[in-house]
Amino acid sequence: MTIAILGAGAFGAALAATLGRTTDVVLWGRNQTGRAIARLPGIELPETVTVTAEIADTDAAEVLLLALPMQTLAPFVDTHLARLSGRRLVACCKGVDLQSGLGPVEILARAGGPAPAVLTGPSFAADIAIGLPTALTLACTDDQLGARLQGQLSTPTLRLYRTTDVIGAELGGALKNVIAIASGVVIGAGLGDSARAALMTRGYAEMQRLALAHGARPETLAGLSGFGDLVLTCTSDHSRNFRFGRALGQGSAFDPTTTVEGAATARAVARIAREEKIDMPISTMVAALVDGKIGLTDAMQSLLSRPLKPE
């Protein structure tokens, strides 16, 4: 069997590195030259991985993993619709499309193939690539297909759990990035670990509020794709979302070419919360901070002065 990975960034390359230990992989990057991966330096891909800049090389693969930044997914699918049509697709991105408010699986469904899946959960690319133990969620509404993918995409060090709750898995992965930015802000502004714990907990409450309103199951939010990834991303210096928030909190510069999924997703979530009247104070504040519509002091004041209420 051959698996194709579209997107030779950090996550795509990490998946290629681990999947290449058990199967043939084609890793496609739009500007890829040679085998070195710019976004994941120092990783040597196994011989089973073909690295290419020619997208037609992915045409024979049984499964296609799309490891692209969320805001590029919809235009990518539209551009390559004929090529993706009817294929077995797995989204490997975390976020909400700013333009449409859709998650990655609904966007992949445009290609009209078997039920698309999403692979999400707590994992840093660098950890997966060097074979450190990692557990992720594979979500697919078709459980038979999900079970097949679970087997095909698990490796000795990458353990996949399965669910049919696609909405819950997608929203957990999208929303935790927004809360990770907020956690970074708290740490960057010197507010301390206690404040971060409070923020993560209240952030988790608002993740659940939005996800359950959209039909997610609570146990999915409590699993790897929700709680698990929230913990990882809010507490680790390896997270780009956390580091971006920390730079905001410190008032320091941040490399604008870094992929920070939570920034656009915060804007999308703030809009959804407003339209659907769902109380999402932290995500709304992150969107305002990212867009420079509010300063740090006002943001903190506004969160701390909310009416007291039962937990």
Ligand SMILES: NC(=O)C1=CN([C@@H]2O[C@H](COP(=O)(O)OP(=O)(O)OC[C@H]3O[C@@H](n4cnc5c(N)ncnc54)[C@H](O)[C@@H]3O)[C@@H](O)[C@H]2O)C=CC1
């Ligand atoms: N890096 C990590 O540790 C993890 C990342 N993810 C998710 O994976 C997704 C991708 O992130 P990374 O690989 O980390 O980002 P990255 O910044 O390392 O790489 C993104 C790649 O996408 C390519 N790309 C951008 N726009 C494109 C387009 N229009 N067409 C084709 N290629 C395009 C870039 O050239 C780059 O190679 C994100 O949604 C992220 O949340 C998920 C788990 C772990």
Ligand SMILES: O=C(CO)COP(=O)(O)O
């Ligand atoms: O999603 C991730 C970990 O699960 C990667 O986090 P960052 O995108 O914040 O680096």
